[in-house]
Amino acid sequence: MKFLSEYRDPKAAEKLAATIRQKVTRPWTIMEICGGQTHTIVKSGLEDLLPKEITLVHGPGCPVCVTPIELIDKAVAISKRPDAIFCSFGDMLRVPGSAKSLFDAKAEGADVRIVYSPLDALKLAKANPQKQVVFFAVGFETTAPANAMAVWQADHDGVENFSILVSHVLVPPAMEALLSSEQCVVQGFLAAGHVCTVMGFEEYFPIAEKYKVPIVVTGFEPLDLLEGIHMTVSQLEEGRHGVENQYTRAVRREGNRPAQKTISEVFEISPRQWRGLGEIPASGLQLRGRFQKYDANRRFPFRGEPAKESAECISGLILQGLKKPRECAAFAVKCTPENPLGAPMVSSEGACAAYYHYGRRENQSLQPELSGPARR
């Protein structure tokens, strides 16, 4: 398929991998920020091509994983109102709240609908004026413009039965939080390409400078990742720490200015709770001034039981890149996609889900047998 197969070409992949192998002289730990990148790495078996000196650790860039449990509880409570149509992106539905997920609520009769765009939720609100249509606005900078646009449009068209439950988070503050932790093991970052499509990458220069860490804006296909790793390793081996852009076909230095304008018109920066990471100052978005009447949090006051914590789930450590899923005692034993202890096991961008679905769970080799298959 055009614009896809080029970035999955085996010959080009092997060539890039060989260049990386030549360049590496000592161990390096690189974090890919985005869960979409994690999934490409595991799904394409990319680590099979890399030299053993390179360790990839998986970052906090999974919007589903970092949405606070309290907000899932709130979403479930709103969805159970008889007058509500609760709309969400698909992979939020499986995430466990304190007692249940949105899928459970749906199975119990709540009107929970999967939509692909917040504008589709707005359309539903117009078509069902007697209902309250609530959209679960989660995500990083990538989804913020569309969510902002839906609120702006609702305001413009005077649609009063529409609101959004906001859990927007921002990447650069999370990177700073990781880097300022004493436990931090990350020596270089693959920044999330789609976040940078919207925001550009100017805000990464001070971070690279302050923490002396290379940051390479990277795409999502196997060749993008190999090239991003190559650019990061080159900087590390040469003792440089700049911001570079691998994903030039989608990302400009200044980003998408009209999208940024829409975001800042509708949202303002606020502190945010990150599931697994705690509160990070100035790390999220909330609705601004005249748009606050579209805030589901204000429209539907809810006081839930305090969320209970699982002592066994180490998702906080996973999201900081301090542990890998297989290092968790509960992984694939007590914690499975059917009975998840934490969100990374059910999200399509969660590291635990990637390891569970695509990775080896025991110490078995996936390489083909060298001799021909034995016949019984």
Place this chain on the structure above:
Amino acid sequence: MADAKINPFNLSCPVPRVADDRIVLAHGGGGRLTHQLIEKIFMPAFSNAALEQRHDGAVVPVNGTRLAFTTDSFVVRPLIFPGGNIGDLAVNGTVNDLAMCGARPLLEMETLRTVVASMQQAAANANVQLVTGDTKVVDKGKGDGIFVNTSGIGVIESNVKMPIGPASVQPGDAVIVSGDLGRHGIAILSVREGLEFESPILSDCANLWPAVEALLNAGIEIHCLRDLTRGGLATTLNEIASDRNICIRLEEALIPVDEVVQGACEILGLDPLYVANEGRFALFVAEAQAQAAMEIMRRVEVSQRSVRVGKVEESPGRTVILQSRIGGNRVVDMLSGEQLPRIC
């Protein structure tokens, strides 16, 4: 921002969620929970030789003739989708389950009366007759819409020597799929409320018996056949790998997926290996007969894009492994619940 610290005492996680204590939608999704339901609830209760074949239909000997019997319920939404409707789906689904047993379809029964024109057309195409049926009407709110159940009987001719089913799958077998994957699932998704997108993709809903008949007539020794319905190729192969304690090894570059289906899957974040088909099957056959089998299948309309996608190995057992396009290896797991469109 420089003061932002990660609070190690604030690592929050939910309490465990128990999926065993009640039926959830995923129990009907065709993935791991459906498999568990069969193995933990139905098998222990009803275990018998026919059920334990774990095949698409039961093969039952009657006075020296081997009959194949199957039943299936159809609850698809929307009722009419690009390339078909619940009527021809209900007929073809049952005809195909019989074909996967190597059985020529004879009769159809117990079928709710609706979408009759399509059913009549599909039945005529498959050369089957609808010989008995039943209709129920329930109160509004207690099952609105149309649900169709079809059951079918087929006869396994004397030219079928080896039993067709997972038990006959051997290390060294080739795995062939009868065409490109994912059309039915994407066609349904493209018209689902809230997800509408423009797509010229039509469902692949079709009768598979002509392809199976051609293979049998040519004397191909079929080890196993499976139609690739709910859960797609990945789920089907996992069931067989698990039942037989074998490894099935696939090559991603060989698996046929139409560009439009691939494009829709990329946008929505779905894996075509798990997307449902209603007119595709997997064939397991000894390597020595693989080429001949493919050539025969390619001469039949419904399987003209047949292609070899992998092979069976002895170990690691109960595993499906896929070699990616760039040459890495990964496990292809059984699906947990239905695939959901991703956020970004």
